Amino acid sequence: MVTCNSGQPSARVLGEKFFIKFRGGEYWCQAIAANGRVLYQIKFDHSVLYITKTINQHGIPFWTAIPQDLKLRRMVAELGRQLEDHLIQTLCATTTV
Amino acid sequence: MCYYNSIKVTLEEYNQLKELETVVAFLNKEFVIHKGFDYGDYPIIRPTGKGHETERVKMQWGFLPPHLRNWEDVKRFRNGYKDESGRFFKPYLTLNATSEELLNKMYKEAALKRRCLIPSVGFYEWMHVQVVGKSGKLLKTPEKFPYLVRMKDQEEFYMAGVWQPWFDTEAKMITNTFALITTAANSLMKQIHNSKERMPTILPGDLAEAWLYKDLSEQDILDIANYQVASQEMTATPLDKDFLKKANPHERVVYKEVPELLYS
Numbered sequence: 001m002v003t004c005n006s007g008q009p010s011a012r013v014l015g016e017k018f019f020i021k022f023r024g025g026e027y028w029c030q031a032i033a034a035n036g037r038v039l040y041q042i043k044f045d046h047s048v049l050y051i052t053k054t055i056n057q058h059g060i061p062f063w064t065a066i067p068q069d070l071k072l073r074r075m076v077a078e079l080g081r082q083l084e085d086h087l088i089q090t091l092c093a094t095t096t097v
Numbered sequence: 098m099c100y101y102n103s104i105k106v107t108l109e110e111y112n113q114l115k116e117l118e119t120v121v122a123f124l125n126k127e128f129v130i131h132k133g134f135d136y137g138d139y140p141i142i143r144p145t146g147k148g149h150e151t152e153r154v155k156m157q158w159g160f161l162p163p164h165l166r167n168w169e170d171v172k173r174f175r176n177g178y179k180d181e182s183g184r185f186f187k188p189y190l191t192l193n194a195t196s197e198e199l200l201n202k203m204y205k206e207a208a209l210k211r212r213c214l215i216p217s218v219g220f221y222e223w224m225h226v227q228v229v230g231k232s233g234k235l236l237k238t239p240e241k242f243p244y245l246v247r248m249k250d251q252e253e254f255y256m257a258g259v260w261q262p263w264f265d266t267e268a269k270m271i272t273n274t275f276a277l278i279t280t281a282a283n284s285l286m287k288q289i290h291n292s293k294e295r296m297p298t299i300l301p302g303d304l305a306e307a308w309l310y311k312d313l314s315e316q317d318i319l320d321i322a323n324y325q326v327a328s329q330e331m332t333a334t335p336l337d338k339d340f341l342k343k344a345n346p347h348e349r350v351v352y353k354e355v356p357e358l359l360y361s
Contacts (some may be wrong), residue, residue, distance in 0.1 A: 011120050011124060032124070034120040035113065035116050035120060036118060037113065037117060039117060039120070041124070048124075051116060052122045053115070054106060054110060054114060055106065055110060056104050056105055057106060062102075062104060064102045064114070065122075066114065066117045066118055066121045067118045068101050068102045068114070069102070069123060070102055070103060073103075074285065
């Protein structure tokens with residue numbers, strides 16, 4: 001069973017799914033290319049969180065949830081760090097804004 | 098300058114992030130795919146008992162009969178098990194309840210007292226097709242091709258169901274569970290779900306209302322449970338075999354091995 005939608009903004013899966021560790025658990029993560037940016041989709045038990053790296057007015061990068069959610073700021077920052085560690089370890093790559 | 102998560106970002110960056118929200122809204126809707134064998138929670142519609150008022154509540158998909166005492170029993174019930182002598186007891190699949198047997202088996206009490214509707218905007222079925230292998234001979238095992246089936250004129254439609262509160266005697270907790278009712282496949286679904294020739298009992302408005310509220314006789318219950326929506330009211334889209342891993346899982350795919358569907 002499924003819910004679906006006819007409007008289709010551009011979004012494309014990038015690479016394979018991978019696990020990231022977060023607060024004692026392991027969660028599936030999938031990179032998705034959308035509007036020229038990279039979103040990371042993290043699947044928790046019954047919900048999905050999307051995060052991306054952005055940049056503030058002073059050029060300092062930070063991670064944010066899409067859509068924005070102030071309550072999740074710390075969690076998102078932590079997840080972002082885990083993601084970067086994962087990418088560095090497995091791909092010798094890092095994230096850019 | 099604008100704020101995103103209370104941090105100042107440039108207007109250009111802000112606009113880009115807002116555009117991403119549209120993409121996420123789309124992905125969120127698109128990725129809500131409930132797989133029966135996950136035995137997860139699913140929103141269903143049931144009467145509140147106050148007039149014609151309904152409520153949407155989450156219940157576990159996979160009907161659990163009251164005689165099961167605890168989750169260990171549930172595990173055995175759903176997966177099967179071997180007793181001490183090595184005899185294997187087959188699993189019970191209670192995601193679906195067949196309409197013809199609704200009043201013969203464990204579902205009878207629920208069919209009489211606890212009927213519900215399962216809202217959906219589409220469901221998947223797999224067509225089994227015998228294909229020719231590299232050697233030029235027909236392969237023994239048929240290949241499976243997935244389809245997304247929707248209703249032509251209704252974005253959301255309603256499938257008949259029955260629900261059962263199940264009491265865990267160890268944890269002293271109640272879990273509400275449900276089964277989706279299936280009926281004989283119509284001509285379109287016979288082509289798609291050609292291995293079993295079944296489909297969900299999809300109810301039009303008047304029957305959905307009767308299913309929820311009316312004091313139905315046993316014959317009425319069977320008549321509604323056996324209702325077969327017409328092929329012409331449905332639309333089916335062939336999907337990528339790996340559609341669950343796709344960013345756009347509902348993209349139409351054309352297979353030369355698969356016969357064209359007839360909507361007659």
